[in-house]
Amino acid sequence: MRIEIEDLHFTYPTGLEALRGISLTVDSGEQVAIIGQNGAGKTTLVKHFNGLLKPTSGSVRIGDWDTKEHSVAKLAKRVGYVFQNPDEQLFSKNVGTEVAFGPRNLGFNGEQVQALVKDALVLTELSDKTETNPYDLSSTWRKMIALASILSMDTDIVIFDEPTTGQDAMNVARIANVIKALRERGKTVITITHDIDFCAENFERVIALSQGKILLDGKANEVLGQEEILATTYVDPPQLTRLGKRLGFKETVRNENEFLAALKQ
């Protein structure tokens, strides 16, 4: 399922022009990270993908659907959106019911819902907590429940809004595993993140936004090596990329394997 955005402009009712002409295509199965300073338009852009915002001008197509013609609830069949704060969506008496909420809304039958829930719980390491009340669990697990409740919707496209903010190293690893599993299933994953190391290690394509426009869009290695340009939207390169540059590597490295390989040369 392709995402096609053509000359997207968006102005908030307050008069703030948040997006000033964005055009891009995301192919099925791509893993894309969107970076840039606060106010650059990242969340505004991504809210157009599931219809929470409709373009002021220009168009956003999810597959063959123009988002202007479909409600958010309808678009939820194709695009799942994981919000940043799990406490702003949890309301069920146990984890199982919570995770079943999404697929039930989408019209899956009882059996299908059960299977989807089971699968989502396995991916998020929550299988042993099905009967627990979400608020009896720590914030770490509530984050996983929020993830599971979108995964169970089995959408072709999944959006993550700042998934690693406030998470400890183990939970970041769990989230990375979820993204890896989505990649293996051919899902399109789009994330907004400030964690540039997490971005470097999990995403193939990086789009940097600045002041409502695309600053850079390309393969992770290419984009993340452009220190000067990234600095204009207040993004520091990943730790290993910086180290590689200081050591004089020819290629931009973005994870341990690439670093060690370059070191050996």
Place this chain on the structure above:
Amino acid sequence: MNSLSIYVARESGLHTLNPITKFVLTLCVLFCGFTLPGIWTSYLILTFVIVPLAMWGKVTKRMIQLVIKISWPFILSVFIIQTLFWGQGTALFEIGPLAPKIEGGVFAFHSSGRILFIMADFILFSLTTRPDTLMISLKQGGLPSGLAYIIVTTLQLVPQFVLKANTILDAQRSRGLETQGNIIIRARALLPLVLPLVIGSLLEVEERAIAIEARAFNSKRVETSLLDIPDTQNQRYARIGLVLFTILLIAGRYIWLS
């Protein structure tokens, strides 16, 4: 909008008055307005009391804008209902079953005047008085600080609460929750929207309680205030004068009626 207050800062005499003076003034105008008879009274008070005060406070235009914005639906419905459903009376004209009565119109004119002057009275107060200054004055007069805190923070936090509710709405819609439609659909949407709002707010309240505790909110010492809210002897006399005048007016009206 960052808080429920519509306060606008201006360099004006009205703004420098003590908040309690303004509060007393607002209430006295209200009571006097209701006590005096006649369909024109409200309009007279608007023109000769409230508007001059607004001009003193340099907020005339804003006040009129807000009063019209808030009142027009009420005034429109009052006119329509009273003229069309006024029992026996003289009809202005007739179009099919519709026969608006003059008497209804007169009554609506009277009621509208009331709506307008009450709105203008309170809006003028809110435009020229920052809520926390009123609270500080009341605290100096003996209002418990816990109560003052709750009132002021509610004003500031309600818009934030609304923002949070909107985020929750977005999150649940993104999970396929339908929110538009018949009553059953809307009823089903209630729990997923209300519960996170309530629980989330409770969690925030606990954190805020810790934060203010960390700033000695429960200290047993006598409080001081950064802001100096001046009060003058003249204003004190004026307040007493206003209250007496209002009481006399109300008493006089009752005596005249009986």
Place this chain on the structure above:
Amino acid sequence: MAIVNLHNVTYTYPLTKTPALQNINMQVDEGEFVAVIGPNGAGKSTLCYTLAGFVPHFFKGELTGSVEVAGQESSKSNLHEWVLNVGLAFQNPFNQISGAKYTVVEEIAFGLENTGVPRDEMKQRVTDAMKLTGISDLGDRSPYSLSGGQQQRVALTSILVMQPKVLVLDEPTSQMDPIGTREVFGVIRTMAEKGMTVVLVEHKVEWIANFADRVIALHEGQILLDGTPGDVLTSDLLAEKGFGISRYTSVARKAKESKLWKKDKLPVTLDEAVEGFDLTPHPSPRGRGK
């Protein structure tokens, strides 16, 4: 001179069975900058609350052992007096704004109003504190109109203006964007350099390595390690127990196995890593290092 002294402290929250803190023994000298790291649930927030007096006075529950901070002993003190010596700031800047004030200046003065400081002194202290934390230009703004980083700095200033002897910070940059993080770290660094005793809970290991005197690693309510940043942050134990470590450390550890890292000690910061990988270093174009 130890300004913080926790001796055999064990604490259990009400209605729970497992203690959140077990047998904590911890001393902090005046002017020391101690960082605390650990996975979620390790007891870091509970430790912060204990230092700030909220455990046990706000949360109730069972506390055994002795807690001494700035000459006060927990069991013999009131929370409203304790908070005057220990300042506490935490993750969410929005929840730390009192909500009772319409401008930043008044917000910062809130704590001073509550403790009965005379008006002239209040004004001076607020002005000085705002200069120290670099927010002098935000005085007339509404606290709710600020960015996350600005709000967090206002929260910090509101605590610092009360002149606490110890500053306890529970993940103050976790919810910040990179700019906000930089701003908040800037304030913390200023306070530490001025001699403030700081206890900082953080995940951002590289920054800690550059500025903290000491690191305590907390795991499941107990102190796992307590030592210099160089020792603690490169310990194999951290990696085993699932702590977040600097990528420089982890890549150097792997490089060591292939004999590409020749030093004994693993690096934590960028500069240490550059130095240790035996190549000719090229300075980065902007000479930047955190």
